[in-house]
Each structure stands twice: as C-alpha cells, then as structure tokens.
Amino acid sequence: MNILVTGAAGFIGAHVVLRLLRDGHRVCGLDNFNDYYDPQLKHDRVTWVNDQAGEFPLARIDLADAPAIDELFQARRPDAVIHLAAQAGVRYSLENPQAYVDSNITGFLNILESCRRYPVRHLIYASSSSVYGANPRTPYSVQDNVDHPLSLYAASKKANELMAHSYSHLFGIPCTGLRFFTVYGPWGRPDMSPIQFARAIIEDRVLQLFNHGEHQRDFTYIDDIVESIARLIEHAPQVTPLLDHEQPGPATSRAPWRIYNIGGQHPVALRTYVALLEKHLGRTARVELLPLQAGDVLNTCADASDLAKTTGFKPCIELDDGLGRFIQWFLDYYARPAHAPLAAEHLRPNLSGGIHDPT
Known part of the structure; x- marks a missing residue:
C-alpha cells in the first residue's frame, strides 16, 4: 500500500515507518521537527530508519498548514494514513494550550479534510488513554464513558475521536482511533x-x-504498539447497518468508525x-x-480484548x-x-x- 505517516520523525512514528518499509509498503512521512524537545533526536530517528530500511520521502510540514497538507495528499494520493503527529504532553498543556489547539484540533481537521478530498481506504489516528480521565474503574474499556478529561491534552484527543466519527458518518471515511497506554x-x-x-x-x-x-x-512496549498498527491497517472498519439505533456503543458506530485500546x-x-x-x-x-x-x-x-478479537x-x-x-x-x-x-x-x-x- 501507499501509506502516509504523520509524525514520522517522532517516537512511535519512526518505529511505524521502519516496520511498514520492512513489510514492503511505500511510505511517505510528514513531520514539522518542532522544538518541543531537542529536534536532533528526531533527525537521529530518521537516520536510524534510513540505515535500517533505506531512505523514504519525508515532508517537513506543520499540521496547521492546510494548503501544504492538501498539496501533499494531492501529490501522494495515499491508500492509508497513519496519523501520529500531535502536540504531546499533559503538563505542557497547562503552559501552552494554544499549541494543542493548533496541532491536535486544527491539524487533525486538516488531515480529515484531505482524507475527504482524496479518499483513503483507512485512516488510523492516535488517541490516548488520557481520555479516560476521572474514570475510577479499571481495566479501562472502550465501552466506558470518557466525558471527564483531566487536561486539555486529553480533551483534544477526545475531540479527535468525535471529529473522526463525524467525518466517518458524513463522508464514509473508515476511521480507527487508538488509545495508547504509556508507550x-x-x-x-x-x-x-x-x-x-x-x-x-x-x-x-x-x-x-x-x-x-x-x-x-x-x-506498553513500542514493538507491541507497532505490531498492533501493522495488523490493523488491513482491518478498516465497515458500515454496520444492524447496529442498535437506540443504544450505539461508545467504541462502535453504524459509520465505519472504531476505537481500540492498545495497552499491556x-x-x-x-x-x-x-x-x-x-x-x-x-x-x-x-x-x-x-x-x-x-x-x-x-x-x-x-x-485490549477488542484489539485481540479483530487482529488476533x-x-x-x-x-x-x-x-x-x-x-x-x-x-x-x-x-x-x-x-x-x-x-x-x-x-x-x-x-x-x-x-x-x-x-
């Protein structure tokens, strides 16, 4: 497949790119190399991937730059998108909330819009276990209520899930959200x-x-995250017309939209x-x-039982x-x-x- 990976110079993104290249996919990366932490680490990750699996095209674009995102999609026409780019960090969201709106809200909207204009077979995006917030019950189930986030970062990830659902419902974009647990x-x-x-x-x-x-x-060790993503690529959610209209599940929908936990x-x-x-x-x-x-x-x-049911x-x-x-x-x-x-x-x-x- 022709796959676009956003946040390709990030921690999870670099590992995912390496796995996809080794699996024979054609990969294009996107990253803005910002200075939230030392950008040299991001450059070193890219060098590591190149040394292991050969060079791959990597566009230096900010998620908030809608025209640049659109141009990239038009040029690359990806079959699938693995959206891992985001402004991360709970504590930093107390200091710089605007960064989370620009990257996690506006940036994700730009990805959704491009997936609508240049239809993809599957959009996989990173959510977070942070969305469970004040939920006192464990283990966290994808069927649990997630209406009480404890940080703006968590709220932005919950917003991503809702935005993806609306685009999945309106435009038929198959969307899978992944709630990562302490990678x-x-x-x-x-x-x-x-x-x-x-x-x-x-x-x-x-x-x-x-x-x-x-x-x-x-x-959750990084290799388990990568294996989960690699398996889910081929499991794009489908429309489920028999779903109960009166009691739709929090992690499923009549639209081609699903949520999975990925945790140890x-x-x-x-x-x-x-x-x-x-x-x-x-x-x-x-x-x-x-x-x-x-x-x-x-x-x-x-x-993570739903992940196991889908991917084994x-x-x-x-x-x-x-x-x-x-x-x-x-x-x-x-x-x-x-x-x-x-x-x-x-x-x-x-x-x-x-x-x-x-x-």
Missing part, C-alpha cells in the same frame, strides 16, 4: 518518564515521585517501575515522595524485558559525544519525572 522503548521522548528517571538515577539526582509513588501505569494489560506501581530501572542501570535511586499533581491520572489499565494480537512484552531493551539503547545513545553531558535545556517541562503522561 516506552528505544528512541522514546525525553520528556517522558523512562529517560527522565534514568537520567536522574545515573546523575545521582533526587527522583521526585508524585502521588507518593502510588501511581500505577499500564506500560498489566499495570505496574511506580515504585516497582523505579526498582526495575535500578536493576537494569545497576544503580540506586534517590527518591523524594510528593503529592498528586493537577492533571495526573491515578491508575491506568487497558482492556494482544501486547505481550513484559516491563522487565522492555525496560532492559530501553536501557541498552539509552546508555548507547546518550553516551555518544554529541549527547554528553545530557542536554537538560531540551527536556520540557522539567526533570522531576512524575508519570504524568499516560500516552
């Missing part, structure tokens, strides 16, 4: 906890654990997570316990194994001269390391 692994974002925690432990700095270390997260289904307490990092780094963490932060979700756990696959890589692979990459990448000492000025919003971003 980690090699080439990860430096604002998320694996790199922040590993940095603090290596540099013997105090590691601040919010909610007194009682958070639980359903960690085995939540781990923050203190256990830190202990595993200590094990793989061979060092002991200095820990300070702090209260819960605004916008934090207490616990996450995915019910569930995330399966254990946290101990995944963190071991991550630490190997971390020590190799950040030991290079260009990254020593580690560039703290490019880590946003801070180095305190609370697990604040469920994606």
Whole structure:
C-alpha cells in the first residue's frame, strides 16, 4: 500500500515507518521537527530508519498548514494514513494550550479534510488513554464513558475521536482511533518518564515521585504498539447497518468508525517501575515522595480484548524485558559525544519525572 505517516520523525512514528518499509509498503512521512524537545533526536530517528530500511520521502510540514497538507495528499494520493503527529504532553498543556489547539484540533481537521478530498481506504489516528480521565474503574474499556478529561491534552484527543466519527458518518471515511497506554522503548521522548528517571538515577539526582509513588501505569512496549498498527491497517472498519439505533456503543458506530485500546494489560506501581530501572542501570535511586499533581491520572489499565478479537494480537512484552531493551539503547545513545553531558535545556517541562503522561 501507499501509506502516509504523520509524525514520522517522532517516537512511535519512526518505529511505524521502519516496520511498514520492512513489510514492503511505500511510505511517505510528514513531520514539522518542532522544538518541543531537542529536534536532533528526531533527525537521529530518521537516520536510524534510513540505515535500517533505506531512505523514504519525508515532508517537513506543520499540521496547521492546510494548503501544504492538501498539496501533499494531492501529490501522494495515499491508500492509508497513519496519523501520529500531535502536540504531546499533559503538563505542557497547562503552559501552552494554544499549541494543542493548533496541532491536535486544527491539524487533525486538516488531515480529515484531505482524507475527504482524496479518499483513503483507512485512516488510523492516535488517541490516548488520557481520555479516560476521572474514570475510577479499571481495566479501562472502550465501552466506558470518557466525558471527564483531566487536561486539555486529553480533551483534544477526545475531540479527535468525535471529529473522526463525524467525518466517518458524513463522508464514509473508515476511521480507527487508538488509545495508547504509556508507550516506552528505544528512541522514546525525553520528556517522558523512562529517560527522565534514568537520567536522574545515573546523575545521582533526587527522583521526585508524585502521588507518593502510588501511581500505577499500564506500560506498553513500542514493538507491541507497532505490531498492533501493522495488523490493523488491513482491518478498516465497515458500515454496520444492524447496529442498535437506540443504544450505539461508545467504541462502535453504524459509520465505519472504531476505537481500540492498545495497552499491556498489566499495570505496574511506580515504585516497582523505579526498582526495575535500578536493576537494569545497576544503580540506586534517590527518591523524594510528593503529592498528586493537577492533571495526573491515578491508575491506568487497558482492556485490549477488542484489539485481540479483530487482529488476533494482544501486547505481550513484559516491563522487565522492555525496560532492559530501553536501557541498552539509552546508555548507547546518550553516551555518544554529541549527547554528553545530557542536554537538560531540551527536556520540557522539567526533570522531576512524575508519570504524568499516560500516552
């Protein structure tokens, strides 16, 4: 297939591009290489993909640039779109809310409009476990109510799901939304906890654990995310005319629109997570316990049964194994001269390391 991947220089995007190229697809990437974190990491991811699977066309375009998005679709005419580009981060949404409107709302609208004008066989887009917000019941089911987001980031992802449904209903665009649960692994974002925690432990700095270390997260290794996406490409949702008009499900529709959780289904307490990092780094963490932060979700756990029914696959890589692979990459990448000492000025919003971003 001819596939467009947005956010192709991002953490998940680079891994997805590599897998698609290896599977024989024709891939075009899109990324704006913004400075939310050090753009060099994005360039290095692209180099890594090129070294592994050959070069692929990569357009440097901002999602908010509607004419440029339209021009790219007109030129490439993708069969499928995997939309992973977004302004990420829960805590940063408290500082710069406009960035989330520009990228996650306006940008997603531009993708939907181009999918309407240049019809695609399947649009897969990234949502987030953040949409579950104040929901106290776990495991999170795609049938649960998600009307109480705790951050603008989460609200923007819920908005994406609603926008996709309207375009799916009005224009017949097959749309699949993926609620990711705490994705980690090699080439990860430096604002998320694996790199922040590993940095603090290596540099013997105090590691601040919010909610007194009682958070639980359903960690999902990057390879499980990629495998799920690769399998879902061929499972574009269909119109289901027999769906109950009176009680439509939150994750299904008469329109060709579906929602899936992608999570490891085995939540781990923050203190256990830190202990595993200590094990793989061979060092002991200095820990300070702090209260819960605004916008934090207490616990996450995915019910990925719908994903398994559709694809025959569930995330399966254990946290101990995944963190071991991550630490190997971390020590190799950040030991290079260009990254020593580690560039703290490019880590946003801070180095305190609370697990604040469920994606």
